[in-house]
Amino acid sequence: MIAWGQVRAQEQAVTGKVTAVEDGAGLPGVNVVVKGTAMGTVTDVEGNFRITVPSGSSTLVFSFIGYVTKEIAVDGKSIIDVELGQDVQQLNEVVVTAIGLEREKKALGYSLQHVNGEQVSQKATNNVFESLQGKVAGLSINQNSGAPGAGSTILIRGVTSLSGSNRNGPLIIVDGTPIDNSVFGTDAAAGSAEVFGSAAMGNRGVDLNPEDVASVSVLKGPRAAALYGIRAANGAIVITTKRGAGANKFSGVVTSSYTLSKVNILPQYQNEYGQGLSFRHHSAVSSNSWGRRFGAIANDSIVDHNGKKVPYQAYPNNVKDFFDLGHLFTNNIQLSGGSTTTKFILSLGRTDQTGIIPGSEMERTNIRLAGNTAFENGVSLDGSFNYINTNIVGSPQGNSGSSVFFTLPVIPRSYNLLGRPTTKPDGTQDFYSTSSDNPIWSATHNPYTSKTNRFIGSASLSYQFTEWLSATYKAGFDIYNESRKEVYGVNSRRFLTGQVTDDIFNYRSIESNFLINIDKEFGESISLKATLGHNLNDARRDRSIVRGSGLLTPTIYNVLNTQTVTVDPRNGVDFHRRLIGVFGEATVGYNDYLFLSVSGRNDWSSTLPVDNRSFFYPSAALSFLFTDAFNISSNILSAGKLRVNWAQVGNDADPFLTRTVYVIPNYGNNVANVNFPFGSTGGFTQSGVLGNNKLKPERTTGYEYGAELGLFKSRFTVDFTYYDQRSEDQIITLQVPSSTGFNSYVTNAGLITNKGIEVLVSGNVLKAGDFKWDATINFSRNRSMVVKLAEGLTQTQLAGFTGTGSFAVEGQPFGVFIAPKFARDPQTGELLVINSGVNRGTLLPGETDEVVGNPNPDWNGSLINTLSYKGFRFGFQFDMQKGGDIISNTIGFATQLGSIKETAVDRDKPHIIKGVQATPTGAVVLDDQGNSIPNNIQVTAETYWRAFSGGFNEFSVFDASYIRLREITLGYSLPANLVKSLKLQGVDLSVSARNIWTYAPNLGHHIDPEVSNAPGALTRGLEFNSTPGVANYGVNLKVSF
């Protein structure tokens, strides 16, 4: 290792300044690298650099994004000044593709989009994935809720897999090591409570620190990830963390942000009528708000559920006031330094957050140490080590009586939630509802805590054999231990005597990669870049889940402090898989304008039966820079590339599916439950899932055609992609009729296609003197289709309640909603209204449940603007979505119970359902001419609204199109001379806000169009007892020294 500042006799120090050709200004951040080595440095804020080169013939390579790379031979010079010109092509930039391989963008035959660290830093959120929203065409990121630590559902180009929500997301890679981002719940009873989340269960993507991110490459489609193997079948998000600045200096950056969160969208309530039915106060324990009009009687009062007289009046903010203002405080310090051969960075980050739900919070500590060093004998080492500690406190959410959001959205308009005590003198809860917890009580007495310690690390050793041949060995690991404690206090509605569950996960994943790289030129026109590799992954998750029921001392949340301790049936090995892969990729370039690359990979997976364990998949891509080839250079079209690629990716099964097994019985659900061992009697029952020892790997094949154009001297760039992907032989668990003796079986079946386009247009809109305005538009459109499921099967349920929810239906887009529909006249299509009997004037239920909605959007787009003037910068981003349905239980129930605004309009007047008359058994009533008779039966407003609503049905489906002001930032960087006088490198102040304006016309402004609390790709659009989203406002400070 060469110590800083020392120069050996065989070496030579070179200094110089790099300036921009256009204005002669110094260029900071330019890479200065000794060609053929990993030795290098970066220019400082004025463009100066200092580097030590081995004597003999050395060449320095100067490169910077957006500028043409220059190579200059040292030739004994000690001072080298360089002028760099703007790269009109913008295709020479180097991007990180798979496994940290760097490739020039021009050589890539596939679609890849790049986001740099600046764009995710200080954006009024502490979640890296949330700050990626809208920045990449085709990348869809949905925040699961506004609670601290809530994770995100990430999809690239739609859903491809029918099995399991954790198999649809892209592979997430940090510094070359894949990390775990799966979702799984702790709640005891499988079924609706688990699907819809018993607490803010996040995925571990929340552990990453946005300030550590140097760049993010999003690889879409099978080709882009053919080198990462099956785990990247749905694409990959490659995150590179910051490395040091180098150049014999020691520098640092301190960032600090303070952000306020407030609850974003709540239902629009009516405040004219309170608790009751049929305009009278019929019951003090009802959630109905169909009672008397406020003010109809002077000094009106009612008797509450405790038998006491209370004033009867509206409390318009009774739901809104439940929420607190959230605070998020993040602080980061990064120290980096190095020499020409060594760089290191130490990053410390701390996040402290309290959420909008009382008692909810998250704190996170990130410590990262990374560095690299290069020896002159051709060996270089790179390593990074992350320690992350994340602690989250939340409360139950989702579909259970103890969920904070079970009743909160529909409490009677006359119920003074905040103004009443939450407990009675005897210690039990004070709440009008007998089947649900008081939300305030629940937030404090049913705490959910999660503590995670996570270690992500990697180390690699590279050796440059010759100028054109090198080898790298890289090992990485992702290890975490998450300790969850889910508590239901004594007197909670869900578990009257209280319950404590300790759920401890131990996850470890080891990754090994061995690569041989070839980078050779043959003559003037042929170049070859090739990689051969071997990859190994061993991932395992063990789980220990113990439950204590019946708390003895109400405030001690320890399983030993309970009457009965049992072990949850899911205790044990949750997941174990080993993968081995060998692969090769070669890109041949002709005259630097035509590139052909081919790749092939063979994987072996432990989760497939022995006979079918090995599978091979190839890919090919072509990239043609036609402007270079035909020497086209006009003022309009300055650079153009056409690309086409075809790729296949295989995928394996979830572990443990190849055989039918027996399981420890667990009968029932959240209402009544019986587990084994039953006293001292053991038992096993045959699993309802038929295993399959003839499983084959899945296959996804994709074509992609695209073009990248530089227009108007590269002032604008346009990147267009059309893709067509087929996923077949899906390993899916298909529903079978229970009468077969099973409820599902695992098989290869199904064909799902995803076709679409992605467009990225970016460039400089206006430039006048010191004023600059850049804009980027992202647009994507995906059409998914379930072409075929299995022999004799036309639909299978993905998620939801028994019989209603999201389904894969043959001939329909993926994930459509099936729910009850009301009967209609086959002739006219009008709704049938019952003309006699108890249900006169209301709707007739339909025969079967049908497809009622489609959660897939028609298109998504975003508009990102950055304006700068001298030291000021102003940026704003709009995200929009057209189409995409949500099926909302919250709106459905709020309508049935008379809480929302629409139900109060003309409430005292009679209502008539638009439809035609029918008998109670469903026969359409016809007049003398044989025509149907329009309904004229008057009913009360209450009967009218209740006829349509309640739970999931066709009328709870809403188009969730929206436009949203995603981000808005106003910042100022102190001028250079002021900064220098402070002995600093830079000072930057900014204010930023997130999600502060939303226009979603079809949702009545009742729920957030993006939040549906069921996390995961298979439950898209299902909204049931969801936690609202938040709007954030923050101030940020960044000081570099």
Added chain:
Amino acid sequence: MKNTIMKIKVILLLVPALYMLGGCSDYLDINNDPNSPTEVETRQLLSAVQVNIAFLMGNDLQRMSAAFMQYYAGTNNQLLAYDQYNVVGTDSDANWGRVYDGILQDLKEIERISGTANPLYTGIAKVLKVYTMSTATDVWGDIPYSQATSGLANLKPKFDLQQEIYTNLFQTLDAGISELGQATPGLNPGAADLIYGGDAAKWVKAANSLKLKMLLQLRLRDSNLATTGINALITANNFISTNAENFQVRFLTTIDRQHPMYDFAINSRSGDIAVSQRFIDSLNQLADPRIGFYFRNNGQVDGSNNPKYVGFNNGGVGTPPTAAVRALLGPYNIGASGEAPQRFITAAQVQFMLAEFSLTLGTAANARAYFSKGIELSMADVGVTSGPADTYKNARLATYDAAGTNEAKLRVTMRDKWASQVSQATESWTDWRRTGYPMLQPATVNSSPDGQIPVRLPYSATELQSNSEAPAQTLVNLKVWWDN
């Protein structure tokens, strides 16, 4: 030289990495979940399936039947919907799945693994299968049987006619009885048999009692079969005759092992359930001493300081009594801490069945003794002391004697059968459909297509969705075949 040495060093470093090339078979053989075996013993399956049957009869199915038969009243959520006869296909999904995917499949596994060498096991399995299937066809009508539980061999089992199912079930039951009587029983489940501890003689009694029940069930359609069959059984006289022989599974006091009605009524949904005021009034009218065992008065007393049971009318009209006041389920139904049994067939029930047979198809004079014994056995099972038990019994016998016709006597008999079966509501529902007694008025407000108490349950919605051989959904007011 230095370079070469360096290169050699690097290659040596990389050699260990190279040995991992290729798919080493053993390294990848890790795909068996250590917690979920692929083979188990029949005794483990037997315990699991017995608890499963008890769970089926003691949970949601019981609540539906109890709402129809006006033992309990719904005050919120799903139970209120059942109370108002608002039952749809999705409400049958869980129960249907439990019958086929849970119970019948496990029973089939027991028979498969036992083979021919273990007739005690296979006999028990057959009895349990017939009990489960007969109950299933009683509530749903025509359902899959002959093609059911075939796994991949038949993914679209057809729905058999109820009449054919019954014929088939009688054959299976007879085969089971014969197996139970074999001299070499093979393996004995012992304590794993939560019902009779492996006692084959008791199983035979249960099987005969089940056969009696099923024959009686068909009497409206095939009186000859019923008469011949039941007379043969009476001659053999080998029924469940004491409460110690009751065909039932007992639950425990520990969390997640309690009677599901306890779980529901006490732990998780106490706000959803109340005792039916109609049942309370009916019991009080006859000063039935069992009321204090069926229900707890929750501290409520009347003017003379006697316990008062506050219930709620069926139909969901008005404000239900508050939690502090409403009567709760008692030790006979759910145990003090959940340890009540789920009763399948009791000794009292056998007596009442024999009484019904005598009054309709047999010798009417024999019925009185059966009726009297039925009341006695029920009182004993509940735990009523002989004094009050006899007082009640004599009063009822007086009413019985005063009844003029056999039909009137049947009405008295069935009224008492109903009163004794508070923890077997599904049984009462079947009785009511077959006999028309007790005479019940439908719930005050309800959404049944004809405003009457349902006479069957809708088919499972998921079954209809996934089985192309399934018929269309049915309405709850369409009678099943034996309900003539």
